[in-house]
Amino acid sequence: MSFRMRAARGKDLQALYEMAKLTGGGFTNLPADRASLAAKLARSEAALGRDDASLGDDLFVMVLENTNTGEVRGTCQLFSQVGRKWPFYSYRIGTLTQHSQELDRTFRADMLSLSTDLEGCSEVGGLFLHPGERAGGLGLLIARSRYLFMRAHRARFADRTLAELRGVIDEAGGSPFWDGLAGKFFGMNFQQADAFNAIHGNQFIADLMPKHPIYTAMLPENARAVIGAPHPSGRAAMRMLENEGFRFENYIDIFDGGPTMTVETDRIRSLADARDDTIVAIADGETKALVATGRLAEFTACYAQIDEREGGIAIDAGAARRLGVKVGDNVSHVPRW
Template sequence: MATSAELRLSDWCVRPAGLRDLDGLKALAELTGGGFTNLPNDRDALSERIARSDASYAARLTEPKDENYILVLEHAPSGRIGGTCCLFSRVGVRWPFYSYKLTTLSMQSAELGRTFRTGVLHLVNDFEGASEVGGLFLHPDLRTGGLGRLLARSRYLFLGLHRARFGDRVLAELRGRMRDDGSSPFWDGLAGKFFGMGFQEADAFNAVQGNQFIADLMPKYPVYVAMLPAEAQEALGHPHDHGQAAKRLLEAEGFGFHGYVDIFDGGPTMDTRLADIRTVREAVPARVAGVAADGETRLVAGGQLKDFRCAAIPARESDAGLLLGKDAPFSAGDEVLHAGF
């Protein structure tokens, strides 16, 4: 259980992950209950992801290739890792990025005087080349006091500071509904029938090995939603109960649901243009001028790549520049972006 001191917002900072965070990330992965492809409960897989993230931060680029940047939420006084998130510079490079696109089919019989409408799922690669924000997971004890907002919005200021490394379109996948035992009604009602394995097994395999097996075995023809079990239909396009807050945060940033769902659990995929993300659009560049004794809480981020830091801290603008609280992870002269929190 988090103490009141641990919940003090200004004591937390978002920064790039490193190998020293492996134990903290593994502890978080054990709490997810499955369905988090970007945070596998496998130490070797996590270590490989951190190594890939390190290489991504170190790469010299003028355009997105296939990078994965992992961020962690750290409690500065104790070093505790309370959450994580990540950004993918360009999806669909190493293997195809599959989604189901939900459309509506309408059929009418004049003789019967009836009109029948049903959803139809089409297997598509419509997001090829887009960037993705994902992997957001916050320790259950810390889901209060603005820490989730800090973690989620840090990704957008990272985008704002590294525009050349990302695409013009940004997507976010939300985990779909799951039963108490960790199984997925959507998986059981559709994809599971073609793979001969349960959701948890398929999810773990995908997290470690990638999703080429989807291309090999997933049915290529459109699927009529009316043919699915009722429980799978009800899950389609709806996030997990624990994902409702994340959905609201995405909507507040301008992300929308346009009929795309995850092929594993049926959770919604939301997207927008990078330039239209509210935090990116409203972020103000500034130079840190010194310390302020007071000020409103603002989201402040600065530093390139491995030096990136983001915090929600007291800040006040002055003629000399931006004045920050004494414990801010920035120094006088640093160039930062800041936005209302």
């Protein structure tokens, strides 16, 4: 396989822009706006240039590269800590129970409360794989490389990590959840709100959204039906997150109602199971693994065939070439699923 993950660079702007146009909307971290993407790349390069062990307001952008052609065919992002520049809003699903003695009945009502509970978490997001490459485990390569990057720079990330999954979007590009709730207070459709949020942030939510809880029973049926449901194209991503230890804990996105998954960072499976070893031989191996090397802007990761040897591991020549490693270099590795 000729693919590897690496840190994004300024020259990747056009490739990211072309992929952003393929997302179909509702993909806040990858807006089809060149200026916004350029700003993300600049912010990522600044974060990659800061070589210290403090937790800041960093964004790291990574890309999936075909080393045979040089084409960028996928991407993902890591945020070191959300809620630093402006509040990080979610809806928290709760239940209010009330009892009437006169009627001898108990009523339980689901409610949505605007919340900033998840402020301070790290976030993994912006994962997109070009439709022409959705085979061969490349989605997993993108997703799991993020956790090896976090492991290599653990002090730069928080103790809890979240992932927001895109919610249900209809064939017209609208959101039943937005139309049934927030759209009634903002005078703009979902596409307009999503585009504004991607470029300017969500402070306008704090300015205009009512602060009192919302009873879900008051929402239209089509809006209630999608609360906490991922977009059909995101179901595989949700399974990948669950395999890593992420769980849905009743937080949803304020725009499209998609689920927010959370996990203790040190319990992320790929991060916890990874090992460090020295390369002692360049040779074909029997064990399929994800291997990473380098720090910050030099970070790379790819699939490899490895074998345990005395004093370290052997790695196949193709992977060694993609990673730019040789005998005596240190790498991190975790078994491939």
